[in-house]
Amino acid sequence: MRNARLLTVTALAVATGALAVPASAAPGPPAGGLEIRPATVTPGSTVTVHTxxxxxGGTAAGDASAVGAGPFALAPAAHQESREAAAGRFKVPPSAQPGTYEIVATCSGSGGSGAKGKRIAGDLVVTITSTAAAGERHQQLPRGHVKTGVGGALGPDPVQTAAGVAALAVAAAGGTWLLHRRARGDRI
Structure with missing residues (x-):
């Protein structure tokens, strides 16, 4: 029941655009903040962090423990146009649950203006939806049967399951009736 509610809430949020953040919406690292690209990911994705x-020339020690990824390093970016940015990467664990997680970094290197020890943060949203090449959102749903080790002759169809239960009930009632007649001494 919890999974059904989670799927419904996530689908509603995606439909209204609450979870969707276009990659082009953020032109560069926010001043004094932590930019996370992409800001919305699925479990198992690699995330790049800029500040x-x-x-x-500053560096930072990043911490993605909130999402289960642990520490990561931010080093000066190699790009000519972003010499003042420090960048790092981490991978969101496949076991990460949907939600919003705070990713933090603490400046530690030789960056100017007394930045050493400065704490910066940004939000990472983990969803159960993935971004298709065309930019559309598609929901990933589980497929197949649950492998419990217990076989099933009727399958997962609720109509067939109800029919099977009804057949068993009729057989049990008939067996009880026959045993009752036999106990009374009635002949069949």
Whole structure:
């Protein structure tokens, strides 16, 4: 029941755009903050983190423990146009649950303007939907039967299951009736 509610809430949020953040919406690292690309991911995705808060040539120690990924390093970016940005990467564990997680970093390197020790944060949204190449959102649903080790002759169809239960009830009632007649001494 919990999974059904979670799927319904997630589908509603995606339909209204609450979970969708276009990649083009954020032109660069927020001043003094932590930019997370992509901001919305599925479990198992790789995430890139950027910041300019640590100053030119600054480094930072990142922490993605909230989502279960652990520590990661941010080093000065290799791009000419973003010399003041520090960047790092981490992988969201496949076991991550949907939700919003705070990713933090603490400036530690030789960045200017007294940035050492400065704590910066950004939000990462983990969903059960993936982004298709065309930019559309598709829901990933489980497929197949649950493998419990217990066979089933009727299958997962509720109509067939109800018919099977009804057949067993009729057989049990008939057996009880026959045993009752036999106990009374009635002949069949």
């Amino acid at each position: 300019t808060a640590c100053g030119s």
